Amino acid sequence: MYKKNELKKIIGMILAELTPRNVHVTRIEFEGPEIAIYIRNPDIIARHPEVAKDIAKKLKKRIVIRTDPSVRKSKKETEELIKQLVPPEAGIKGIEFDDVLGEVIVKAEKVGLVYGKGRSIYNKVLAETGWRLTAVRFPPVDPKELDTVNKILHYTLEQSSYRLNFLRAAGERIHRGVIFENRYVRVTALGGFMEVGRSAILVETSESRVLLDVGINPGFNDYRMYPRLDIEQLRLDELDAVVITHAHLDHVGLAPYLFKYGYRGPVYVTKPTRDLMILQLLDLLDIAHRSNQKPPYTQLEVKKMLLHTITLDYGEVTDIAPDIKLTFYNAGHILGSAMAHLHIGEGLHNIVYTGDFKFGRTRLLDKADSEFPRVETLIMESTYGDRDQPRRDLAELELISAISRTIARGGKVLIPAMAVGRSQEILLVLTDAFNRKLLPDVKVYIDGSIPEVTAIHLSYPELLSSKVRSKILQGENPFYHENMVKVKNKQMREDIAKSNEPAVIIATSGMLNGGPSVEYLRLLASDPKNSLIFVGYQAKGTLGRRILDGEREVTMIGENGKLELIKINMEVKYIEGFSGHSDRRQLLAFLANMKPKPKNIILNHGEPQAIYSLAESIRRKAQNLGLGQEVRVFTPGILESLYLTGIV
Missing domain, CATH: 3.60.15.10 (Ribonuclease Z/Hydroxyacylglutathione hydrolase-like)
Known part of the structure; x- marks a missing residue:
């Protein structure tokens, strides 16, 4: 049971605010947590963006202004205008349209330049074309590393009609008014x-x-x-x-x-x-x-x-x-x-x-x-x-020291790490250590979904620490050093493990409960020259926790699909202080x-x-x-x- 009069009351308040300002409202919809106001003359809102803010403040609701489809210019005209207004250094990588919600999505390396100073380009595009400009940051990395992000964007655009119906159903439920x-x-x-x-x-x-x-x-x-x-x-x-x-x-x-x-x-x-x-x-x-x-x-x-x-x-x-x-x-x-x-x-x-x-x-x-x-x-x-955990700077020094000792004896270091968060922290530490000559010149192999996750970090610099954010906005990749190599397939994984060259391997998953880290463990565990370094929490019941608690013989699925008994002869070390x-x-x-x-x-x-x-x-x-x-x-x-x- 919904309180329809509650929804009518909200609509009445919106019209009372907009009608005297000569805003031509065609309809008002409840779209999820937002109230969407469809209008015919977006130039007024572009000149006076405070109008939407005033309504949101008065209603204590989220407001979004959309244009009526009848007043939107063609996609070709809109795309041409955007390319005229947005400077080349913004690095536009693609422009896509959401016909249902009336949005034009610009994929670019520098989103601030797409919106313009004081959102001047946003307002001009809205006023002249009726399309709402949305900029999405796509950093300058291997396109394959943005594959998931691209698929998310494309799929939501393909299913825009479904999504709008869902939002409206959710909107009525959210704004129904209190019953009990x-x-x-x-x-x-x-x-x-x-x-x-x-x-x-x-x-x-x-x-x-x-x-x-x-x-x-x-x-x-x-x-x-x-x-x-x-x-x-x-x-x-x-x-x-x-x-x-x-x-x-x-x-x-x-x-x-x-x-x-x-x-x-x-x-x-x-x-x-x-x-x-x-x-x-x-x-x-x-x-x-x-x-x-x-x-x-x-x-x-x-x-x-x-x-x-x-x-x-x-x-x-x-x-x-x-x-x-x-x-x-x-x-x-x-x-x-x-x-x-x-x-x-x-x-x-x-x-x-x-x-x-x-x-x-x-x-x-x-x-x-x-x-x-x-x-x-x-x-x-x-x-x-x-x-209490050790100080982060001491943990970093301990990690660098443990890697250096393993490399000195000709071994390989396996660091199982969560793809999200811990891997990026370790990449920052190693990049800095290489730049400061604190580590010998060895390869660092990165395996699993870490490169894709890192690309997503590069897409949201505003949410990272000031030092990392500054480097990204200056065009640097703080997570990368020339010694770092992405592992592309299983054969490459086996070649790395069998090679006589010392190396560092960062692989998912962080608790050894699946993923490439388990394969590396099977291949590297028997050699005492190698090291297994945990840098994150190991949950009870995981293989990582069992090894950390002292288990040195584990059963794993071998190359032929049969169970193998693996002896853990490699050095096992847990470095506290990196926890999130x-x-x-x-x-x-x-x-x-x-x-x-x-x-x-x-x-x-x-x-x-x-x-x-x-x-x-x-x-x-x-x-x-x-x-x-x-x-x-x-x-x-x-x-x-x-x-x-x-x-x-």
Whole structure:
């Protein structure tokens, strides 16, 4: 049941604002979280862009101005005008049109030059052609490395009509108005509590249902691999939204599964998370196929999920349900990672879910945000809640030293690394070490989806650290050195392993639970001259964790498809300090700096020892952290629920 009068009220307010300004409105549509206003005279909006901002401010809604198809100029004329206006140094790589939404998408190396100073080119194109200009950054790299990004763009354009119908259906649901007066807020732990992996949290009110993350646990192959989506209160037809905080598989790996069983609502992410998660999910399916495993969904569901994905920028307040607004904040974990702030009701309750976050600067990213409009409940990750990590600069020196020792004895270094985040950090460290002559002149082989992921990083320089961003905008690739070589096929992989030349190999996956790193391990493990260096967290149950815990004989699938017993004779080393997670010191510093202070803290994403240790530290230091003695710290397990409005 929708409150149609609520929608009519919004339309009336918009017309009351635009009619006196002589804006010719042809129709108003609710398209997902945005209200789309279709007009016949875009020149007025181009001259007075503050009009849309004024309406958005008054309604407290996201507004987008679209032109009526009848007033748009031909694609040929529009393309010619854009090429006349945009300077050649912008590096235009292609121009495409979205006929349904009235957008012209310009792929270019420098997006700022496409929009023009003060968005002058944007406004001129809108006024003269009726097409809304959207610039997408395509960095100057091997086109193959942008293959996934190109496919995402092309597929969404091909399916633009479907996407518009979805947005309008979602829009009516989002803007329907509040029906129930008996209001409550409840969170239920579905995965990632008292464990690391399969993160999933259900947030319920009397009006809405929102799912925060839907991941998998890479360390298991049984029921523990997936979050508990089988509970009674999680009905997919009643689910209003799915919010994904970042593109690691333990937070997004099961999201397409929802579409296999009937979910047709929105999935909210940042732009980089959209690109990275599609790449990660397709890579997961490819690994499963090559390993003769049957994943819980197919490419069809990944594509369906893409069409239902809505991207948001940091700090952009967005309605995702009649009584819930979502705002993303920088989490500092990986590119595009976000903390999710949920504003529920008219001041009823505010939740901050950190997802994975890093409250400390790295070479790659700035530290996580710590200031929010309002917070009553904080759901905080606790991966390293029981320990402090070494300083990042000391960790870098330790890595360089370990590589140098291995190279000196004629060995090879295998660094299993997550394709997203950790690989780019290591590339930055090695590039800098080569430039400063801290490493001998050896080849660094890069295998798996790392090059594609790195290209996506180059597409979003504004979200990277100031030093990296500056280099990219000056035309440099900070992730590349002439010693770095991309591995193109399995034969090349075997040739590298069998070669007598020392080398460094960075390969996915980071926990040795699939991907090329496992093949390298099989080929390199027996030689004591070689080294296996872990630079990231190894989840319980993964091959990486077993080796780290001391296992030195492992069974693997050999070249002929049969099981082989592999002896780990190579040196095994774990270098802490590269993690994208906050350690205990940083977690407590985040709480000390957080404004405003939460009344409730719910700890998740950590093994029991880490969570209990952090909970005790928070309770003991509450006053020093500025939390006050009344703060409540909760450590729930899977399937436990908390009624937040009943405990405030």
